[in-house]
Structure formats: structure tokens, C-alpha cells
Amino acid sequence: MLSEREIRRDSKLCPYCDMAISRTEGCNKMKCGNCGEYFCYRCNKPLDASDPYGHFRDEGSCELFPREMVENWQQAHINPRQEIQQIHAELFHLGGSACPSCRQFNVK
Numbered sequence: 001m002l003s004e005r006e007i008r009r010d011s012k013l014c015p016y017c018d019m020a021i022s023r024t025e026g027c028n029k030m031k032c033g034n035c036g037e038y039f040c041y042r043c044n045k046p047l048d049a050s051d052p053y054g055h056f057r058d059e060g061s062c063e064l065f066p067r068e069m070v071e072n073w074q075q076a077h078i079n080p081r082q083e084i085q086q087i088h089a090e091l092f093h094l095g096g097s098a099c100p101s102c103r104q105f106n107v108k
Helices: 004-009 067-093
Strands: 029-031 038-040 096-098 105-107
Touching (some): 067 096, 067 105
Antiparallel strands (some): 096 105
């Protein structure tokens, strides 16, 4: 069980009610589970409830998703495509061909 000190170290305090809130994944737009208000997890500024994403659109403001998270997502989704292309190339050398109608690769 986490101690209060560990929770405070890895969390941000809601700027409205001071409730400790942790982000395990996702974007920087947070909604406090205690008071229901929105705030930015990165800079801890309160967000306008009528347009909580406005803060992230403003030039020079915080990013909606942490850059590292975006890069990890891109890496996870690029690699499978590259692997499929490599497999298709290997199968082609084994005597396969693409269907002239739908371009589905078939091993002959």
C-alpha cells in the first residue's frame, strides 16, 4: 500500500480543492474526481470548463499528450506495418504474387 508521501510525490494537487491526483496514462487534461473541475496536469493551471481543450490549442501552451507518450505510440504502430511489408517481400521471393484485382498477396 502506498504511503501518503509516495502518493504526494507522484501526484498533482487539484488547483481547486487540493485533492492529490495521479495520472497513470492518457492526456494532460485532468478532471478532479473530488470536485469535478478540470486542470492541466503538466502546469497545474485550472481549465475553462466550457472549453477545457482550449488551453492545449493556445500557442506556447502545454501539449495535450506528453511527447514521450506520442513517440511510444507512433513506434508501436509503425513497427507492425514495417514487419508486414518485410514479410510480403520475403513471400514474394518465395514465388508469391499480388492479386490483380484487390492486391491481396498470395503465395503460389
